[in-house]
Amino acid sequence: MRQQQAGATPISQTFRHPDILEIARREGKVTVDGLAEHFGVTHQTIRRDLTELADSGKLERVHGGAVLPSGASNIGYAERRNLHEEAKIRIARACAEHIPDGCSVFLNIGTSTEAVARALLRHRDLMVVTNNMNVANILVDNPECRIVLTGGALRRMDGGLVGNLTIETIRQFKFDIAVIGCSAMDADGDLLDFDIEEVGVSQCIIAQSRKTFLVTDHSKFKRSAPARIASAREVDMFFTDLPLPAGLAEKCDSWGTEVHFAPEE
Amino acid sequence: MRQQQAGATPISQTFRHPDILEIARREGKVTVDGLAEHFGVTHQTIRRDLTELADSGKLERVHGGAVLPSGASNIGYAERRNLHEEAKIRIARACAEHIPDGCSVFLNIGTSTEAVARALLRHRDLMVVTNNMNVANILVDNPECRIVLTGGALRRMDGGLVGNLTIETIRQFKFDIAVIGCSAMDADGDLLDFDIEEVGVSQCIIAQSRKTFLVTDHSKFKRSAPARIASAREVDMFFTDLPLPAGLAEKCDSWGTEVHFAPEE
DNA sequence: AGTTTTATTTTCGTTTATGTTCGTTTCACC
DNA sequence: GGTGAAACGAACATAAACGAAAATAAAACT
Numbered sequence A, B: 001m002r003q004q005q006a007g008a009t010p011i012s013q014t015f016r017h018p019d020i021l022e023i024a025r026r027e028g029k030v031t032v033d034g035l036a037e038h039f040g041v042t043h044q045t046i047r048r049d050l051t052e053l054a055d056s057g058k059l060e061r062v063h064g065g066a067v068l069p070s071g072a073s074n075i076g077y078a079e080r081r082n083l084h085e086e087a088k089i090r091i092a093r094a095c096a097e098h099i100p101d102g103c104s105v106f107l108n109i110g111t112s113t114e115a116v117a118r119a120l121l122r123h124r125d126l127m128v129v130t131n132n133m134n135v136a137n138i139l140v141d142n143p144e145c146r147i148v149l150t151g152g153a154l155r156r157m158d159g160g161l162v163g164n165l166t167i168e169t170i171r172q173f174k175f176d177i178a179v180i181g182c183s184a185m186d187a188d189g190d191l192l193d194f195d196i197e198e199v200g201v202s203q204c205i206i207a208q209s210r211k212t213f214l215v216t217d218h219s220k221f222k223r224s225a226p227a228r229i230a231s232a233r234e235v236d237m238f239f240t241d242l243p244l245p246a247g248l249a250e251k252c253d254s255w256g257t258e259v260h261f262a263p264e265e
Numbered sequence C: 001a002g003t004t005t006t007a008t009t010t011t012c013g014t015t016t017a018t019g020t021t022c023g024t025t026t027c028a029c030c
Numbered sequence D: 001g002g003t004g005a006a007a008c009g010a011a012c013a014t015a016a017a018c019g020a021a022a023a024t025a026a027a028a029c030t
Helices: A013-027 A032-039 A043-055 A075-082 A085-097 A111-119 A133-139 A164-171 A196-207 A218-222 A246-255 B016-027 B032-039 B043-055 B075-082 B085-097 B111-119 B133-139 B164-171 B196-207 B218-222 B246-255
Strands: A029-031 A060-062 A065-067 A104-107 A126-130 A145-149 A152-155 A160-162 A175-180 A190-193 A209-215 A227-231 A237-240 A258-261 B029-031 B060-062 B065-067 B104-107 B126-130 B145-149 B152-155 B160-162 B175-180 B190-193 B209-215 B227-231 B237-240 B258-261
Touching (some): A013 A029, A013 A032, A043 A060, A085 A209, A085 A258, A104 A111, A111 A133, A133 B133, A160 A196, A164 A196, A164 B164, A175 A196, A190 A196, A196 A209, A196 A227, B016 B032, B029 B032, B043 B060, B085 B258, B111 B126, B111 B175, B111 B209, B126 B133, B133 B145, B160 B164, B164 B196, B190 B196
Parallel strands (some): A104 A126, A126 A145, A209 A237, A237 A258, B104 B126, B104 B175, B175 B209, B209 B237, B237 B258
Antiparallel strands (some): A060 A065, A152 A160, A152 B145, A190 A227
């Protein structure tokens, strides 16, 4: 006993989904009521459709219907930013204290480097080059800071600008300081990353810089990643929140890599 | 970003939230009264909405309403953006209607092209290249749009990325459509700009594109500027809000430049 | 035929958004 | 610096929307 609205052809599920998305894109939103009438099905059926579409990330559920997903940015990254947030802020502050006014700095992709950007908001006469849109958006608020963005495709996941343009841009500069992060760090003192492309960028940055600063919270010591960026030997200053594993501390010492701990408040 | 107090469920938003944000972005501020009337709900409901949006950092609460948070961008530019705002939106909408899904587009610096970016938020499968940070920040909200930024120094005044990197980046692409604005337009149909550097960029864009769209409101007819970008002859479609001066209309006609007027609502 | 699977509707208890009321805070004007 | 009006937030009531599960219908497969 299917209730059939006049003019509305009952359409089975597979056909409804694309249609719903189409309407959502055109109107910006959809309502349970409206769709139920449009397709000639019950509210419950529409709810199920919307739940499925929301689960697959194509819509965002609201009371009474659904809307297009707003903040496209990757949730994982937003959450990662909150992870160890206080530690990151402390580390960033310590790092910023070693960045003098008036110098040229590169900040690459990563939540830690974004924290450094925030810590640089009061610095003066800086020249910051970055391949991270978030860093640029943060430092816009510092009027005494020149900002240069590398070109590239915008990766929504983390605001990174990726592609071969990045390295070409970096080659045109010589930085006083490079601030880099890493995805993981192993016991040998090797800096590791998940993304192989970024390794090339990071290596290029190090090569073009007079000094290299590494910012990493302690959680990176426990993790691993496939691609090798460089050795901590090439790092001049290493900012972190907790004491290093014993072996690593000795190695840094012998390499002349200064290790700075951000004090707990 | 997401308020996750008690349960794990991402608290449901309201239909109104995206709308409120859009209004806020357009007008720079929103009032409780205005929104209550606009949506036909009580003040208390609007207050709740604003509180939630403020909690998630998307707005900043003030007595009687809310404003955009950072206030990052240059005030002069923000004011200019409000100038002829409705006209720009209409023009941009008309322009966006002639940009099909799935094509590659360049958007250059200017408030008009930013309006086009906003009008493209619902388009699908686009590839947008731009030298305008604001355009990138706007289109981040369209998950079905690939964004490529040219490199360059960030000019706070207008969010432009300037420098020789821009042209080098553009040369690596061939666009289906170039959307450009201009500072002024004279009676001969020449497009003019205040900034000589940008003229080179604009010319390069035109050369690399299959079609060229010009978006300009009528105020540009009355102004003049020192540098010449090109002639309207090289423009395929010309979007504006009021009828052109007589001589210019004839010229466009003879050049085969389609002129589209955005209808008053 | 019959049987299983899938899709939809129905029902019902629970959750959520909104409106209403009221006491408190903030703003603007004198 | 005081005063009145507007704006605010908290608490409660209500109606709408919700999800889960059982009942029913349609489709698909032997």
